[in-house]
Amino acid sequence: xxxxxxxxxxxxxxxxxxxxxxxxxxxxxxxxxxxxxxxxxxxxxxxxxxxxxxxxxxxxxxxxxxxxxxxxxxxxxxxxxxxxxxxxxxxxxxxxxxxxxxxxx
Amino acid sequence: xxxxxxxxxxxxxxxxxxxxxxxxxxxxxxxxxxxxxxxxxxxxxxxxxxxxxxxxxxxxxxxxxxxxxxxxxxxxxxxxxxxxxxxxxxxxxxxxxxxxxxxxxxxxxxxxxxxxxxxxxxxxxxxxxxxxxxxxxxxxxxxxxxxxxxxxxxxxxxxxxxxxxxxxxxxxxxxxxxxxxxxxxxxxxxxxxxxxxxxxxxxxxxxxxxxxxxxxxxxxxxxxxxxxxxxxxxxxxxxxxxxxxxxxxxxxxxxxxxxxxxxxxxxxxxxxxxxxxxxxxxxxxxxxxxxxxxxxxxxxxxxxxxxxxxxxxxxxxxxxxxxxxxxxxxxxxxxxxxxxxxxxxxxxxxxxxxxxxxxxxxxxxxxxxxxxxxxxxxxxxxxxxxxxxxxxxxxxxxxxxxxxxxxxxxxxxxxxxxxxxxxxxxxxxxxxxxxxxxxxxxxxxxxxxxxxxxxxxxxxxxxxxxxxxxxxxxxxxxxxxxxxxxxxxxxxxxxxxxx
Numbered sequence: 293x294x295x296x297x298x299x300x301x302x303x304x305x306x307x308x309x310x311x312x313x314x315x316x317x318x319x320x321x322x323x324x325x326x327x328x329x330x331x332x333x334x335x336x337x338x339x340x341x342x343x344x345x346x347x348x349x350x351x352x353x354x355x356x357x358x359x360x361x362x363x364x365x366x367x368x369x370x371x372x373x374x375x376x377x378x379x380x381x382x383x384x385x386x387x388x389x390x391x392x393x394x395x396x397x
Numbered sequence: 398x399x400x401x402x403x404x405x406x407x408x409x410x411x412x413x414x415x416x417x418x419x420x421x422x423x424x425x426x427x428x429x430x431x432x433x434x435x436x437x438x439x440x441x442x443x444x445x446x447x448x449x450x451x452x453x454x455x456x457x458x459x460x461x462x463x464x465x466x467x468x469x470x471x472x473x474x475x476x477x478x479x480x481x482x483x484x485x486x487x488x489x490x491x492x493x494x495x496x497x498x499x500x501x502x503x504x505x506x507x508x509x510x511x512x513x514x515x516x517x518x519x520x521x522x523x524x525x526x527x528x529x530x531x532x533x534x535x536x537x538x539x540x541x542x543x544x545x546x547x548x549x550x551x552x553x554x555x556x557x558x559x560x561x562x563x564x565x566x567x568x569x570x571x572x573x574x575x576x577x578x579x580x581x582x583x584x585x586x587x588x589x590x591x592x593x594x595x596x597x598x599x600x601x602x603x604x605x606x607x608x609x610x611x612x613x614x615x616x617x618x619x620x621x622x623x624x625x626x627x628x629x630x631x632x633x634x635x636x637x638x639x640x641x642x643x644x645x646x647x648x649x650x651x652x653x654x655x656x657x658x659x660x661x662x663x664x665x666x667x668x669x670x671x672x673x674x675x676x677x678x679x680x681x682x683x684x685x686x687x688x689x690x691x692x693x694x695x696x697x698x699x700x701x702x703x704x705x706x707x708x709x710x711x712x713x714x715x716x717x718x719x720x721x722x723x724x725x726x727x728x729x730x731x732x733x734x735x736x737x738x739x740x741x742x743x744x745x746x747x748x749x750x751x752x753x754x755x756x757x758x759x760x761x762x763x764x765x766x767x768x769x770x771x772x773x774x775x776x777x778x779x780x781x782x783x784x785x786x787x788x789x790x791x792x793x794x795x796x797x798x799x800x801x802x803x804x805x806x807x808x809x810x811x812x813x814x815x816x817x818x819x820x821x822x823x824x825x826x827x828x829x830x831x832x833x834x835x836x837x838x839x840x841x842x843x844x845x846x847x848x849x850x851x852x853x854x855x856x857x858x859x860x861x862x863x864x865x866x867x868x869x870x871x872x873x874x875x876x877x878x879x880x881x882x883x884x885x886x887x888x889x890x891x892x893x894x895x896x
Binding site: 316317318321327328329330331332333336337340359360361362363 | 431432433434435436438439440442443461462463464465466467468469472473476
């Protein structure tokens with residue numbers, strides 16, 4: 293993981309979207325309005341840098357809903373710290389995609 | 398209808414994903430494809446649920462979504478852990494440099510092979526007894542590309558040459574009408590020659606019809622003429638042909654590269670002495686002779702001189718230039734350019750590679766050998782690249798004269814060799830002596846104003862942490878050439894790239 297926590301605006305937006313509960317690629321695309329060619333490579337980069345982790349959902353869930361298995365992403369502790377720093381740098385992030393705790397407040 | 402369109406779109410998009418998956422490293426491919434298929438299924442499912450005007454653009458949206466997979470696949474290709482072997486070819490690696498050189502050498506060889514006029518030069522063999530085979534020219538016109546000897550002189554020498562020559566052949570070029578098949582004819586440059594021309598040269602005639610070697614008028618074709626005019630038909634040999642209204646038998650074929658004497662032609666009309674004597678005595682042509690080495694000795698420059706007394710008084714001066722001297726082999730021309738480049742190299746750049754302190758504890762002898770092997774490999778690979786490259790430049794155009802082509806070969810190969818050798822040395826100086834990677838991150842050190850107090854110049858670093866290179870801006874008595882500073886393992890924490 294890079295020592296410098298600077299994130300691009302796009303990466304911060306994707307991180308915020310995942311934090312807000314949009315935990316798979318297409319939902320991140322929908323909420324951010326970014327194209328697939330930007331979102332998926334960015335998520336891989338974030339995963340490589342240890343800011344998010346991915347996991348496949350359970351087979352039984354997919355079978356019950358008669359759909360293919362889906363890969364979900366969530367923030368790591370490090371990712372959360374860096375998102376906090378990025379939120380200070382990009383104050384509009386939380387307004388564009390409100391975090392769950394903000395929505396519940 | 399809309400469902401059918403979307404189903405078709407899903408089918409097409411799955412195909413797009415499969416194509417993009419080819420770019421993904423094999424280890425990650427299955428998982429990557431599974432994720433994208435799942436995502437595509439959801440995109441398609443959501444589009445399927447939507448109705449209304451937005452539905453018109455859904456097909457395009459699904460396609461655009463799928464096309465994004467290429468970007469993702471490319472990213473994975475560049476960054477996946479399994480792509481590590483590709484690091485072997487990353488920028489600045491010695492293997493990449495050697496590979497580039499091999500590719501260049503292969504490319505220049507392929508271009509030479511693909512260009513018939515160049516390949517002909519590459520394949521050309523020396524004539525048998527080339528040092529004693531001579532082209533006779535009128536004095537002062539030696540090496541001329543036009544005929545200078547009168548037919549009457551040739552006839553006189555064939556009768557009596559005072560044992561100077563063991564054999565003589567005559568030929569001259571003229572445009573003649575060749576009738577091929579029924580009705581089709583073309584005016585082509587044909588060499589009208591004495592019957593022993595190819596025998597004297599030692600050039601074998603392929604497909605020669607047995608028992609017909611003494612036929613009074615025989616037509617010999619070059620391989621390209623045989624392909625062009627007779628479509629490589631092996632049954633034409635022994636058949637008669639009209640050459641300028643005269644019957645000639647198609648006698649055989651010689652290889653294109655076997656004809657390297659003055660005069661460009663693809664057809665040779667070999668005539669016996671009786672028919673050849675119909676030429677006017679003052680007709681000028683080329684005379685090829687086999688000089689008797691014991692009687693007619695060559696000067697150090699490979700030439701022989703001959704004075705012929707005239708009936709009306711006075712002498713005519715002739716020069717006999719050996720084919721070995723006249724027809725310079727492309728390799729010998731290149732060797733000359735190579736020698737010149739080697740001599741000029743120290744005058745244009747400094748040869749020392751810099752000061753590399755003996756550090757036998759850390760640097761094994763194999764590493765040092767590898768460094769020199771890399772430099773040698775570069776020099777060795779430059780030779781075929783430039784050789785074939787210069788041949789490609791010099792001989793690709795058949796409209797250029799032989800002299801111009803040779804001059805072009807000398808100039809192009811000399812300059813290319815000199816510049817390439819200079820680059821090889823320069824490249825070697827900018828590489829780490831341990832891993833042979835190109836040094837990076839140049840940093841200015843010192844100030845010009847303090848030149849007498851401390852050194853100033855550029856500092857480069859090996860990304861693997863093997864050391865630092867200090868290159869002085871102004872060579873001084875205390876810092877004349879670049880110096881390498883080995884870094885001990887305690888620095889390794891700063892260089893994550895290091896192995």
